[in-house]
Amino acid sequence: MSRLAFMLAGAIIMSVLHGPCVSGWVGAPLSSLSEALELDEGALYEVVVTTFSDDGSPHAAAMGCRFFENASTIILRPHVSSQTARNLSRTRCGVVNVAAPEFIVEAALDLGVVSMSFGVGEAVEAPVLCEAYAAVEFFVVEELRDDVWLQARCRPVAFRFRPRPQRPFSRPASLLVEASVSLSRVEPFLSMNRGEEASRLWLEARALVEEAERLAGGAGVLGSLAGAVRRRLASLEWRISL
Template sequence: MIYETIVTTAARDGRPHIAPMGVRFEDGLVILAPFRPSTTLDNIVATRAAVINFTTDVRVFAGCVTGYSRDWPTRAAARVNSVLLEDSLAHTELELETFRDDPQRPVLRMRSVHGETHAPFTGFNRAQAAVVEGAILVSRLFMLPAEKVDHEVAYLQIAIDKTAGEHERIAWDWIMAAIARHRSGAAR
Protein backbone atom coordinates (compact mmCIF):
# COMPACT_ATOMS: atom_id res chain seq x y z
CA MET A 1 0.00 0.00 0.00
CA ILE A 2 1.24 3.49 -0.84
CA TYR A 3 0.47 6.43 1.45
CA GLU A 4 0.54 9.95 0.03
CA THR A 5 2.67 12.14 2.30
CA ILE A 6 4.83 15.22 2.22
CA VAL A 7 8.53 14.40 2.50
CA THR A 8 10.76 17.13 3.85
CA THR A 9 14.53 17.10 3.64
CA ALA A 10 17.34 19.58 4.13
CA ALA A 11 20.40 20.15 2.01
CA ARG A 12 23.77 20.07 3.74
CA ASP A 13 23.55 23.86 4.13
CA GLY A 14 20.17 23.48 5.89
CA ARG A 15 18.03 24.71 2.98
CA PRO A 16 14.65 22.93 3.24
CA HIS A 17 13.02 20.98 0.42
CA ILE A 18 9.36 19.93 0.41
CA ALA A 19 7.95 17.28 -1.92
CA PRO A 20 4.77 15.21 -2.13
CA MET A 21 5.72 11.55 -2.25
CA GLY A 22 4.07 8.20 -1.88
CA VAL A 23 5.70 6.04 0.80
CA ARG A 24 5.38 2.40 1.77
CA PHE A 25 5.85 0.72 5.11
CA GLU A 26 7.58 -2.65 4.90
CA ASP A 27 9.24 -4.82 7.57
CA GLY A 28 9.29 -1.93 10.04
CA LEU A 29 10.96 0.43 7.56
CA VAL A 30 9.73 3.32 5.41
CA ILE A 31 10.40 2.83 1.70
CA LEU A 32 10.96 5.85 -0.56
CA ALA A 33 11.54 5.43 -4.30
CA PRO A 34 11.92 8.87 -5.92
CA PHE A 35 12.37 9.20 -9.67
CA ARG A 36 15.62 10.82 -10.82
CA PRO A 37 16.40 13.67 -10.92
CA SER A 38 15.29 14.35 -7.36
CA THR A 39 16.30 16.97 -4.82
CA THR A 40 14.75 14.76 -2.15
CA LEU A 41 17.05 11.90 -3.18
CA ASP A 42 20.12 14.16 -3.30
CA ASN A 43 19.37 15.56 0.16
CA ILE A 44 18.80 12.13 1.72
CA VAL A 45 22.01 10.76 0.26
CA ALA A 46 23.89 13.83 1.57
CA THR A 47 22.36 13.92 5.08
CA ARG A 48 21.01 10.37 5.51
CA ALA A 49 17.78 11.89 6.88
CA ALA A 50 14.21 12.80 5.92
CA VAL A 51 10.86 13.46 7.55
CA ILE A 52 7.47 12.22 6.42
CA ASN A 53 4.69 14.67 7.24
CA PHE A 54 1.02 13.80 7.47
CA THR A 55 -1.25 16.70 6.56
CA THR A 56 -4.76 17.36 5.32
CA ASP A 57 -3.73 20.74 3.87
CA VAL A 58 -3.84 19.70 0.24
CA ARG A 59 -2.49 23.07 -0.86
CA VAL A 60 0.94 21.68 0.03
CA PHE A 61 0.51 18.79 -2.46
CA ALA A 62 -0.86 21.02 -5.22
CA GLY A 63 1.47 23.93 -4.55
CA CYS A 64 4.60 21.79 -4.76
CA VAL A 65 3.72 19.94 -7.98
CA THR A 66 2.36 23.00 -9.78
CA GLY A 67 5.05 25.43 -8.66
CA TYR A 68 2.48 27.94 -7.43
CA SER A 69 3.60 27.61 -3.80
CA ARG A 70 6.64 25.74 -2.55
CA ASP A 71 7.53 27.78 0.52
CA TRP A 72 5.67 26.24 3.42
CA PRO A 73 6.83 27.01 6.97
CA THR A 74 9.24 24.43 8.37
CA ARG A 75 11.21 23.95 11.55
CA ALA A 76 14.15 21.78 12.56
CA ALA A 77 13.45 18.13 13.21
CA ALA A 78 14.06 16.88 16.76
CA ARG A 79 16.45 13.98 16.08
CA VAL A 80 17.58 14.02 12.46
CA ASN A 81 19.35 16.50 10.21
CA SER A 82 16.18 17.61 8.45
CA VAL A 83 13.09 19.79 8.75
CA LEU A 84 9.38 19.18 9.22
CA LEU A 85 6.27 21.08 8.16
CA GLU A 86 5.13 23.52 10.83
CA ASP A 87 1.47 22.68 10.26
CA SER A 88 1.59 18.91 9.92
CA LEU A 89 -0.83 16.77 11.89
CA ALA A 90 2.00 14.36 12.65
CA HIS A 91 5.49 13.59 11.46
CA THR A 92 7.99 10.74 11.50
CA GLU A 93 11.73 11.39 11.43
CA LEU A 94 13.78 8.93 9.39
CA GLU A 95 17.39 7.83 9.04
CA LEU A 96 18.70 6.10 5.94
CA GLU A 97 19.16 2.38 6.56
CA THR A 98 19.97 1.11 3.05
CA PHE A 99 20.23 2.61 -0.42
CA ARG A 100 19.73 0.59 -3.61
CA ASP A 101 20.87 2.72 -6.52
CA ASP A 102 19.07 2.66 -9.84
CA PRO A 103 19.48 4.96 -12.85
CA GLN A 104 15.75 5.76 -12.89
CA ARG A 105 14.28 5.08 -9.45
CA PRO A 106 16.57 4.29 -6.49
CA VAL A 107 15.07 2.67 -3.39
CA LEU A 108 15.74 4.15 0.05
CA ARG A 109 14.90 2.01 3.07
CA MET A 110 14.61 4.29 6.09
CA ARG A 111 14.26 3.62 9.80
CA SER A 112 11.92 5.67 11.98
CA VAL A 113 13.82 7.25 14.88
CA HIS A 114 11.21 9.69 16.20
CA GLY A 115 7.60 10.64 15.66
CA GLU A 116 5.13 13.14 17.05
CA THR A 117 1.42 13.88 16.74
CA HIS A 118 0.64 17.60 16.67
CA ALA A 119 -3.10 17.72 16.02
CA PRO A 120 -5.96 15.24 15.65
CA PHE A 121 -6.85 13.79 12.27
CA THR A 122 -10.54 14.57 11.79
CA GLY A 123 -10.85 12.84 8.41
CA PHE A 124 -10.63 13.73 4.73
CA ASN A 125 -13.38 15.18 2.63
CA ARG A 126 -13.78 14.07 -0.95
CA ALA A 127 -12.33 17.34 -2.29
CA GLN A 128 -9.07 16.73 -0.43
CA ALA A 129 -8.75 13.32 -2.04
CA ALA A 130 -9.60 14.87 -5.43
CA VAL A 131 -6.84 17.46 -5.03
CA VAL A 132 -4.28 14.78 -4.16
CA GLU A 133 -5.33 12.81 -7.26
CA GLY A 134 -5.21 16.01 -9.33
CA ALA A 135 -1.69 16.72 -8.07
CA ILE A 136 -0.61 13.23 -9.10
CA LEU A 137 -2.09 13.88 -12.57
CA VAL A 138 -0.11 17.12 -12.85
CA SER A 139 3.09 15.28 -11.95
CA ARG A 140 2.44 12.93 -14.89
CA LEU A 141 1.19 15.36 -17.56
CA PHE A 142 4.27 14.70 -19.66
CA MET A 143 3.27 11.05 -20.11
CA LEU A 144 -0.55 10.99 -20.04
CA PRO A 145 -2.80 11.53 -23.05
CA ALA A 146 -4.93 14.69 -22.83
CA GLU A 147 -8.13 12.64 -23.08
CA LYS A 148 -7.25 10.65 -19.95
CA VAL A 149 -6.42 13.83 -18.04
CA ASP A 150 -9.72 15.42 -19.14
CA HIS A 151 -11.68 12.33 -18.12
CA GLU A 152 -10.03 12.18 -14.68
CA VAL A 153 -10.42 15.93 -14.09
CA ALA A 154 -14.12 15.79 -14.97
CA TYR A 155 -14.69 13.06 -12.39
CA LEU A 156 -12.60 14.79 -9.71
CA GLN A 157 -14.43 18.07 -10.35
CA ILE A 158 -17.60 16.49 -8.92
CA ALA A 159 -15.95 16.10 -5.51
CA ILE A 160 -14.57 19.64 -5.68
CA ASP A 161 -18.00 21.05 -6.49
CA LYS A 162 -19.73 19.11 -3.72
CA THR A 163 -17.27 19.19 -0.80
CA ALA A 164 -14.42 21.70 -1.28
CA GLY A 165 -13.60 24.37 1.25
CA GLU A 166 -11.40 27.40 0.63
CA HIS A 167 -8.06 25.52 0.78
CA GLU A 168 -9.26 22.81 -1.61
CA ARG A 169 -10.57 25.39 -4.09
CA ILE A 170 -7.24 27.25 -4.06
CA ALA A 171 -5.35 23.99 -4.61
CA TRP A 172 -7.73 22.92 -7.39
CA ASP A 173 -7.29 26.28 -9.15
CA TRP A 174 -3.51 25.72 -9.09
CA ILE A 175 -4.00 22.26 -10.62
CA MET A 176 -6.27 23.58 -13.38
CA ALA A 177 -3.81 26.39 -14.14
CA ALA A 178 -0.91 23.92 -14.31
CA ILE A 179 -2.81 21.73 -16.77
CA ALA A 180 -3.64 24.78 -18.93
CA ARG A 181 -0.02 25.97 -18.73
CA HIS A 182 1.24 22.52 -19.78
CA ARG A 183 -1.10 22.45 -22.76
CA SER A 184 -0.08 25.92 -23.88
CA GLY A 185 3.59 24.96 -23.63
CA ALA A 186 4.29 27.81 -21.21
CA ALA A 187 6.91 27.38 -18.50
CA ARG A 188 6.42 28.42 -14.88
Protein backbone atom coordinates in the same frame (compact mmCIF):
# COMPACT_ATOMS: atom_id res chain seq x y z
CA MET B 1 26.47 20.38 6.45
CA SER B 2 28.41 21.18 9.63
CA ARG B 3 26.62 21.38 12.97
CA LEU B 4 27.20 25.17 13.09
CA ALA B 5 25.94 25.66 9.54
CA PHE B 6 22.91 23.49 10.30
CA MET B 7 22.10 25.51 13.43
CA LEU B 8 22.42 28.78 11.53
CA ALA B 9 20.26 27.48 8.69
CA GLY B 10 17.66 26.28 11.18
CA ALA B 11 17.65 29.65 12.93
CA ILE B 12 17.11 31.46 9.63
CA ILE B 13 14.38 29.06 8.54
CA MET B 14 12.49 29.26 11.79
CA SER B 15 12.73 33.05 12.11
CA VAL B 16 11.53 33.58 8.54
CA LEU B 17 8.95 30.79 8.53
CA HIS B 18 6.94 31.44 11.67
CA GLY B 19 9.20 29.92 14.32
CA PRO B 20 9.65 26.39 15.64
CA CYS B 21 6.70 24.01 15.36
CA VAL B 22 6.30 22.87 18.95
CA SER B 23 2.67 23.68 19.73
CA GLY B 24 0.42 20.66 20.17
CA TRP B 25 3.00 17.96 19.41
CA VAL B 26 3.01 14.79 21.49
CA GLY B 27 6.19 12.72 21.48
CA ALA B 28 5.61 8.97 21.25
CA PRO B 29 7.79 5.84 21.27
CA LEU B 30 8.58 4.34 17.89
CA SER B 31 6.90 1.13 19.01
CA SER B 32 3.56 2.97 18.90
CA LEU B 33 4.00 4.31 15.36
CA SER B 34 2.01 1.64 13.52
CA GLU B 35 -0.87 1.68 16.00
CA ALA B 36 -1.01 5.46 16.38
CA LEU B 37 -1.23 6.03 12.62
CA GLU B 38 -3.35 2.89 12.04
CA LEU B 39 -0.97 1.72 9.33
CA ASP B 40 -1.57 -1.25 7.05
CA GLU B 41 1.63 -3.17 6.33
CA GLY B 42 2.88 -2.45 2.81
CA ALA B 43 0.02 -0.11 1.84
CA LEU B 44 0.93 2.95 -0.22
CA TYR B 45 0.42 6.24 1.66
CA GLU B 46 0.86 9.70 0.16
CA VAL B 47 2.84 11.99 2.47
CA VAL B 48 5.02 15.09 2.42
CA VAL B 49 8.73 14.27 2.66
CA THR B 50 10.92 17.13 3.87
CA THR B 51 14.68 17.43 3.46
CA PHE B 52 17.33 20.13 3.48
CA SER B 53 18.79 21.24 0.16
CA ASP B 54 22.51 21.93 -0.12
CA ASP B 55 21.95 25.67 0.49
CA GLY B 56 20.26 24.92 3.83
CA SER B 57 16.73 25.68 2.61
CA PRO B 58 13.85 23.29 3.41
CA HIS B 59 12.43 21.27 0.54
CA ALA B 60 9.00 19.60 0.62
CA ALA B 61 7.80 16.97 -1.86
CA ALA B 62 4.67 14.86 -2.10
CA MET B 63 5.62 11.20 -2.23
CA GLY B 64 4.25 7.73 -1.81
CA CYS B 65 5.69 5.69 1.04
CA ARG B 66 5.21 2.22 2.46
CA PHE B 67 5.77 0.97 6.01
CA PHE B 68 7.07 -2.54 6.69
CA GLU B 69 8.14 -4.72 9.62
CA ASN B 70 5.70 -3.13 12.07
CA ALA B 71 6.68 0.34 10.80
CA SER B 72 10.37 -0.18 11.57
CA THR B 73 11.18 0.25 7.85
CA ILE B 74 10.00 2.97 5.46
CA ILE B 75 10.39 2.66 1.69
CA LEU B 76 10.46 5.86 -0.41
CA ARG B 77 10.79 6.05 -4.22
CA PRO B 78 11.50 9.57 -5.49
CA HIS B 79 12.38 10.15 -9.14
CA VAL B 80 16.16 9.90 -9.57
CA SER B 81 16.39 13.44 -10.97
CA SER B 82 14.32 15.04 -8.18
CA GLN B 83 15.59 17.41 -5.53
CA THR B 84 14.40 15.00 -2.85
CA ALA B 85 16.51 12.17 -4.31
CA ARG B 86 19.58 14.41 -4.34
CA ASN B 87 18.94 15.60 -0.80
CA LEU B 88 18.38 12.09 0.58
CA SER B 89 21.58 10.84 -1.05
CA ARG B 90 23.57 13.74 0.37
CA THR B 91 22.14 14.13 3.90
CA ARG B 92 20.98 10.52 4.47
CA CYS B 93 17.96 11.70 6.47
CA GLY B 94 14.55 13.33 6.23
CA VAL B 95 11.05 13.50 7.68
CA VAL B 96 7.83 11.79 6.61
CA ASN B 97 5.04 14.28 7.37
CA VAL B 98 1.45 13.05 7.56
CA ALA B 99 -0.51 16.07 6.35
CA ALA B 100 -3.87 17.19 5.00
CA PRO B 101 -4.47 16.74 1.25
CA GLU B 102 -4.01 20.42 0.44
CA PHE B 103 -0.41 20.29 1.70
CA ILE B 104 0.27 17.21 -0.42
CA VAL B 105 -1.02 18.99 -3.53
CA GLU B 106 1.05 22.08 -2.73
CA ALA B 107 4.19 20.03 -2.10
CA ALA B 108 3.71 18.12 -5.35
CA LEU B 109 3.43 21.15 -7.62
CA ASP B 110 4.69 24.24 -5.73
CA LEU B 111 1.54 26.15 -6.63
CA GLY B 112 1.94 28.98 -4.13
CA VAL B 113 -1.64 28.53 -2.89
CA VAL B 114 -1.11 26.87 0.52
CA SER B 115 1.60 28.28 2.81
CA MET B 116 3.89 25.88 4.66
CA SER B 117 6.18 26.57 7.61
CA PHE B 118 9.06 24.49 8.91
CA GLY B 119 10.88 23.67 12.11
CA VAL B 120 13.89 21.42 12.60
CA GLY B 121 13.84 17.73 13.51
CA GLU B 122 14.60 16.55 17.02
CA ALA B 123 16.69 13.51 16.03
CA VAL B 124 17.82 14.25 12.46
CA GLU B 125 19.09 17.31 10.61
CA ALA B 126 16.00 17.75 8.47
CA PRO B 127 13.02 20.15 8.39
CA VAL B 128 9.61 19.26 9.81
CA LEU B 129 6.36 20.54 8.32
CA CYS B 130 4.77 22.49 11.16
CA GLU B 131 1.24 21.97 9.82
CA ALA B 132 1.56 18.17 9.73
CA TYR B 133 -0.62 15.85 11.80
CA ALA B 134 2.37 13.61 12.48
CA ALA B 135 6.10 13.60 11.75
CA VAL B 136 8.34 10.54 11.44
CA GLU B 137 12.05 11.39 11.36
CA PHE B 138 14.29 8.86 9.62
CA PHE B 139 17.77 7.93 8.44
CA VAL B 140 18.43 6.43 5.01
CA VAL B 141 20.10 3.03 5.42
CA GLU B 142 20.14 1.77 1.81
CA GLU B 143 19.66 3.11 -1.72
CA LEU B 144 18.82 1.26 -4.94
CA ARG B 145 18.74 3.12 -8.26
CA ASP B 146 17.45 2.42 -11.73
CA ASP B 147 16.91 4.74 -14.72
CA VAL B 148 13.74 6.25 -13.24
CA TRP B 149 13.52 5.79 -9.47
CA LEU B 150 15.68 5.96 -6.37
CA GLN B 151 14.43 3.46 -3.80
CA ALA B 152 15.45 4.51 -0.30
CA ARG B 153 15.10 2.11 2.61
CA CYS B 154 14.78 4.21 5.76
CA ARG B 155 14.83 3.61 9.50
CA PRO B 156 12.51 5.72 11.71
CA VAL B 157 14.27 7.31 14.69
CA ALA B 158 11.67 9.70 16.15
CA PHE B 159 7.89 10.08 16.04
CA ARG B 160 5.48 12.76 17.21
CA PHE B 161 1.90 13.63 16.41
CA ARG B 162 -0.96 16.00 17.17
CA PRO B 163 -4.15 14.53 18.64
CA ARG B 164 -7.05 16.14 16.78
CA PRO B 165 -10.53 15.29 15.51
CA GLN B 166 -10.72 13.47 12.19
CA ARG B 167 -11.71 15.59 9.20
CA PRO B 168 -14.57 14.37 7.00
CA PHE B 169 -13.38 12.51 3.92
CA SER B 170 -13.16 14.90 0.96
CA ARG B 171 -13.62 13.48 -2.52
CA PRO B 172 -12.30 16.58 -4.34
CA ALA B 173 -9.24 16.66 -2.08
CA SER B 174 -8.54 13.01 -2.84
CA LEU B 175 -8.89 13.63 -6.57
CA LEU B 176 -6.55 16.62 -6.42
CA VAL B 177 -3.91 14.54 -4.65
CA GLU B 178 -4.05 11.93 -7.42
CA ALA B 179 -4.00 14.64 -10.09
CA SER B 180 -0.99 16.38 -8.55
CA VAL B 181 0.94 13.12 -8.26
CA SER B 182 0.37 12.35 -11.95
CA LEU B 183 1.11 15.91 -13.05
CA SER B 184 4.31 16.14 -11.00
CA ARG B 185 5.73 13.25 -13.07
CA VAL B 186 5.04 14.80 -16.48
CA GLU B 187 8.15 17.01 -16.68
CA PRO B 188 10.58 14.32 -15.44
CA PHE B 189 9.32 11.92 -18.11
CA LEU B 190 9.47 14.65 -20.77
CA SER B 191 13.09 15.32 -19.80
CA MET B 192 13.79 11.61 -20.37
CA ASN B 193 12.19 11.77 -23.86
CA ARG B 194 9.39 9.48 -22.71
CA GLY B 195 6.61 11.48 -24.34
CA GLU B 196 4.04 8.69 -24.42
CA GLU B 197 4.25 8.19 -20.66
CA ALA B 198 4.16 11.97 -20.08
CA SER B 199 1.04 12.29 -22.26
CA ARG B 200 -0.71 9.48 -20.40
CA LEU B 201 0.01 11.14 -17.05
CA TRP B 202 -1.13 14.54 -18.31
CA LEU B 203 -4.43 13.11 -19.54
CA GLU B 204 -4.94 11.30 -16.22
CA ALA B 205 -4.35 14.55 -14.34
CA ARG B 206 -6.74 16.49 -16.57
CA ALA B 207 -9.60 14.03 -16.01
CA LEU B 208 -9.02 14.03 -12.25
CA VAL B 209 -8.91 17.84 -12.05
CA GLU B 210 -12.13 18.17 -14.04
CA GLU B 211 -13.92 15.91 -11.56
CA ALA B 212 -12.30 17.67 -8.58
CA GLU B 213 -13.46 21.06 -9.86
CA ARG B 214 -16.99 19.76 -10.23
CA LEU B 215 -17.05 18.47 -6.65
CA ALA B 216 -15.11 21.32 -5.00
CA GLY B 217 -17.71 23.92 -5.89
CA GLY B 218 -15.14 26.59 -6.73
CA ALA B 219 -14.84 28.03 -3.21
CA GLY B 220 -12.29 27.81 -0.42
CA VAL B 221 -8.81 26.32 -0.48
CA LEU B 222 -9.84 23.32 -2.57
CA GLY B 223 -11.37 25.55 -5.23
CA SER B 224 -8.20 27.66 -5.33
CA LEU B 225 -6.02 24.56 -5.56
CA ALA B 226 -8.14 23.09 -8.35
CA GLY B 227 -7.80 26.31 -10.34
CA ALA B 228 -4.04 26.39 -9.79
CA VAL B 229 -3.64 22.77 -10.89
CA ARG B 230 -5.76 23.53 -13.96
CA ARG B 231 -3.41 26.40 -14.85
CA ARG B 232 -0.37 24.15 -14.40
CA LEU B 233 -2.00 21.63 -16.75
CA ALA B 234 -2.50 24.34 -19.36
CA SER B 235 1.13 25.46 -19.06
CA LEU B 236 2.30 21.95 -20.02
CA GLU B 237 -0.21 21.22 -22.77
CA TRP B 238 1.95 22.55 -25.60
CA ARG B 239 4.69 20.07 -24.66
CA ILE B 240 2.37 17.07 -24.74
CA SER B 241 1.75 14.96 -27.85
CA LEU B 242 -1.94 14.08 -27.64
